[in-house]
């Protein structure tokens with residue numbers, strides 16, 4: 001089973017080479033696509049150098065400016081699916097997502113349509129160093145989305161996920177409108193509406209290794225409103241279930 005890891009980068013110069021090296025050392029058949037938005041810190045150039053260090057295993061999609069997570073992933077999905085990717089992983093480049101979780105996720109994908117790397121099931125956890133308010137925000141954000149959207153899984157906002165090609169191809173990805181991290185909730189909700197089998201594999205979510213966090217109350221507040229818009233906007237899919245698959 002070949003796995004393509006999609007990792008969007010914006011100013012991840014410190015993290016990216018270590019991440020790629022850790023990924024390619026795993027006992028899995030892994031390829032990497034970096035989607036870089038012309039990072040001011042030169043991440044794009046570092047990514048280009050990695051294509052030389054690991055010939056045939058690393059690719060880079062350069063975009064001219066910062067365009068957000070949504071379009072980075074949608075562009076990335078399109079590219080790797082066109083090129084025949086069988087299994088696609090979404091993963092942050094900042095070491096919040098531990099590459100060593102991938103073998104267990106791959107195992108669970110054998111019996112699922114998508115696997116979420118989950119912080120909120122037994123065995124999963126968030127960074128011990130997170131302050132109380134940040135833990136609370138994350139847990140409450142998840143709880144809120146789960147109750148309103150009636151989600152059966154525990155971690156709706158995780159950015160660490162593994163998709164089967166067929167699952168992605170059957171989802172109307174062009175309908176996804178949210179940017180930022182609600183994009184992740186929206187994608188998971190889409191999969192749920194279409195009645196895909198969603199597995200959860202426990203992860204330890206570490207805070208970013210280098211660089212500064214941007215998470216704020218404002219971001220969470222916008223997300224809270226956006227969740228209601230999702231519920232309203234996808235009621236057709238919710239009604240039609242698996243019949244709405246492409």
Ligand SMILES: Nc1nc2c(ncn2[C@@H]2O[C@H](COP(=O)(O)OP(=O)(O)OP(=O)(O)O)[C@@H](O)[C@H]2O)c(=O)[nH]1
Pocket residue numbers: 007008009010011012035036037066067068069072091092093094096181208212213214215
């Ligand atoms: N290509 C691209 N990548 C992005 C953009 N914004 C964030 N990223 C990357 O997406 C991943 C997740 O973003 P983070 O900045 O870590 O977001 P976060 O984990 O919610 O917040 P932190 O607490 O700052 O880590 C990282 O690999 C970022 O480098 C963007 O506009 N374009």
Ligand SMILES: [Mg+2]
Pocket residue numbers: 092094096208
């Ligand atoms: Mg991060």
